[in-house]
Amino acid sequence: MPFRLSRRQIITGMASVGLLTSGQRAFGQAPKRIIVPEGEFTPLPIAIPNFTAGTPADAEVGAGVTQVITNNLKRSGLFAPIDQAAYIEKTINIDAAPNFLNWKSINAQALVTGRMTRQGDGRLKAEFRLWDVNTGQQLTGQQYFTSPEYWRRIAHIISDQIYERLTGEKGYFDSRVVFVDETGAKERRVKRLALMDQDGANVRYLTKGADLVLTPRFSPSTQEITYMEFGQGDPRVYLFNIETGQREIVGNFPGMSFSPRFSPDGQRVIMSLQQGGNSNLFVMDLRSKTTTRLTDTPAIDTSPSYAPDGTRICFESDRGGKPQIYVMGATGGGAQRISFGEGSYSTPVWSPRGDYIAFTKQGGGQFAIGIMKPDGTGERILTSGYHNEGPTFAPNGRVLMFFREPGGNSGPSLFTVDISGRNELRVPTPGFASDPAWSPLLS
């Protein structure tokens, strides 16, 4: 009997469930879903009319800021700034809502309005608003105060704000690049350490060029760089403070020390120390000056680079025969090879986002720049040719800078490329340039 009852219960239960679901179908007003899957990535059309001048004297800086922002967004490859000649309104008041029809008609999807005003105390006030032309909403708006000579930085900061609001990613425009500036004939090349904004402006020379400098690296958290310099004796790793101009040798080791790089917190420097025909990885604490050995192999271990969380290190080693990329814990031991393609891999560098390791790959008479995931999968070659080397990540991990030598008598120059391999661009430098290293965001 109980069996029968339960079966009846089951039947009635199922029936009621069926009724309920059918009822929901009949009465539920769920709209029909239409899948739109095919959208292609297209640079976003953006209008950036000249920032208005708070006082007549500010017109020049207003135009300058607009120019820098336009250039930044255009170079990113993600935006298509509309030519100012097409604008129906040439200048636009930041205090009022724009007449969006004027901007819709030139197919702008985003609009930037701004104003530069010299204050009574001599400072410069910069204001801007970012508008969504189609919805008529303000997406973001800020104002900044600064010394007039830093107007370019303000323009970079505004560019970052626009980039971040419209792409959902952190920007990278308010950053600098340290590189090796090369001048003179190929046999007697003078190499100086130089610093510039990421767009190639404001070049400053940090060394005089008497000694050969190589592999400068930015601290991920401070305004310091570390690099290798061939002085009178063996090449040494140096530390250089950009703000103060102070320079010091990192440690005092017998033999060569080279390929230095900062830890993510900027408190340690990891580098290679030469031991006979081999080299091993060591890490030095910059405050306590204690040095710790990380590898002990009869091979050349070099080019170490920390993961952004500081728990792991990727480096190059020829312990397997040819140079390949290995990953191990930050305290050493248990290195695992991650590069298995044809040819040899060198100069690995971990992305600030942690998702990729960039490298130089040599094989078949070509040098290529590529990226792979920290587990060695997803290898992707971004560019290849006669000689490409020394990748460095932008602070947001979306763009790589590297140097390229065309061969012959000419010299190297700097290039940027998106980590998808798109949008390869030359970075303007005064002379030949090599070994770039991207700084973290300044603000």
Add this chain to the structure above:
Amino acid sequence: MKIKVDKTLAASIALHALVLGYGLVSFSTKAFEMTPEDSVPVDVISPDQLAKVMAGTKTGKKENPKPLVDKVAEAKPIEDAIGKVTEKAPVVTDTAPPPEPKVEEKQVEKKPDPPKVAEKPKEEPRPEKKPDPPKVDPIAEAIKKEEKKPPPKPVAQAAAKPPEQKKIVERHFDQSKIAALLDKRDPTRSAVTGDTLNSNAALGLANGKAADNSATWGSMFKQQVERCWKKPYGGIESQKPEAAFAIRLKRDGTLEGMPVPEGTPATPYLRVYQESALRAIIECQPYKLPAAFFEEWKYFAPVFTEQKT
């Protein structure tokens, strides 16, 4: 109980199992992945049901209990104007045999019509009902008086309607009626007569299973909105973003209001993705979608998504 095991047999079974098992594992490949396509629902229906689905005009209302009437006169319903070009056929004299098949077709088409005539009686009770409300509603006696007058004379009520009718009959170019426009043979022939004016034809029966035409108008919508969609660049990581909206369109294809996004985006990139889709929906209006399916596309949910990364 001794079970004698033949060693060769056991070895044979084991080996076979091993080989087959290995084959199963090593030769089985990953299932071929197909990109999912929109499914078009297919129902098996009887010819009778089909006739019901097809009844009425393409531009008509979904359900309209009143018969199609253009002129107040003696009831003489005719077929809708769209297929009217063939109406010529019945005029042909008996001596001409060829048109006969056409006449037959006509009769088939006409089948769904009789219901219109049959429904008429249902309407008649309506005027009788109208006097009831005044009893309940004591307000506005003047209105009552006015209302009381018409009930006995349905014709008068019909006369009162024309203003409404004028609005609806507003001339607009309808491609589906080109044939009717070109056919100038007998301008009066399409007038449907009845005792109550009603120029709105019925699309069909509400309880009939209307076909799902979203594959048609959906792809038209997709094509149009994609032109305006500036998809944000999401890098090379497969984030599989998705942004869905509920949108209401007017008959002219413009938005009735702001599209309503489904859910709040979890990451800045998803927010940007959603905003880009919203911009596209707004920028690309008005949408040119088949008027016949307005009831389907007046409210739907476009889903912007990334299939390939």
